[in-house]
Amino acid sequence: MEIKKVSMIGLGALGILFGHHLSKRMPKEDLRIVADRKRIEKYETEGVYCNDERCNFNYVAPEENCEPADLLIFTVKNSGLKDAIKAVKNHVGENTIIISALNGISSEAIIGETYGMDKLLYCVAQGMDAVKVGNKLTYENMGMLCIGDQKPGIISEKVKRVAAFFEKQNVPYEIEKDMYKKLWSKFMLNVGVNQTVAVYGSNYGDIQREGPAREMMIAAMREVITLAEKEGIMLTEDDITYWLHVLSKLSPEGKPSMAQDVEAKRLSEVDLFAGTVLELGKKHGIPTPVNKELYERIKEIESQY
Structure with a gap:
């Protein structure tokens, strides 16, 4: 049909x-x-x-x-x-x-x-x-x-x-x-790149090169890997490497949706990203300090609108 x-x-x-x-x-x-x-x-x-x-x-x-x-x-x-x-x-x-x-x-x-x-x-x-x-x-x-x-x-x-x-x-x-793993893998990417670029007020160029923004992004993604395993989804460092390759092909001046939301003073999807990570961390008794920092910093930015 x-x-x-x-x-x-x-x-x-x-x-x-x-x-x-x-x-x-x-x-x-x-x-x-x-x-x-x-x-x-x-x-x-x-x-x-x-x-x-x-x-x-x-x-x-x-x-x-x-x-x-x-x-x-x-x-x-x-x-x-x-x-x-x-x-x-x-x-x-x-x-x-x-x-x-x-x-x-x-x-x-x-x-x-x-x-x-x-x-x-x-x-x-x-x-x-x-x-x-x-x-x-x-x-x-x-x-x-x-x-x-x-x-x-x-x-x-x-x-x-x-x-x-x-x-x-x-x-x-x-x-x-294996689309359910793919959903989790993309979620891991969004948790890292969307929130980091929003917090740094930057663009893809900032996380394409070595520096604090890229380090924070990868650290946030690693927290998702740990939680995904507890949920029965096997993500690895290879998945991070895959997404870093995808990101390397994007226009350095481009930026993810959350960064665009922050620029336009719209409420973002932080509860969908860091909020979900924090909930899962609490569920499994696993600390998620990077996502906690991202969550708090984005909520602080939004409180200024």
């Missing part, structure tokens, strides 16, 4: 990046950007731009009746996930495949509570260096989407359908056979 109808919700960096890419390759009516009417009015009035090109999006309000999507993609912030789940109700049908490009390790389970885990594939977005300022996104590296099944070691028909769609639309992707 070929994927033809696609719905997306969330026009942050990932939503704009992949939405713009797909909009240039698909019939306009087949790609639906779900947003409330107030947001739609703003998007249509002010425009949404990707690398200085105005996006030609087909906006659909949550209450509009429509044909269910073959593929539904969540690209909202974690804080907006519960509202997004309600908003896409009309887009979920019997054969809809759902992927979530959200940070963290819990969004799939939260979506699955409403729509069923049988509809979900695991997904991780990596390797993009997009920077969003207001309604304008710029990037040098598009990165890719890693997809896979919930059970390790298999490649289901759902994965094959999504892969065929990505192939047709020229979306960079990889199929992973």
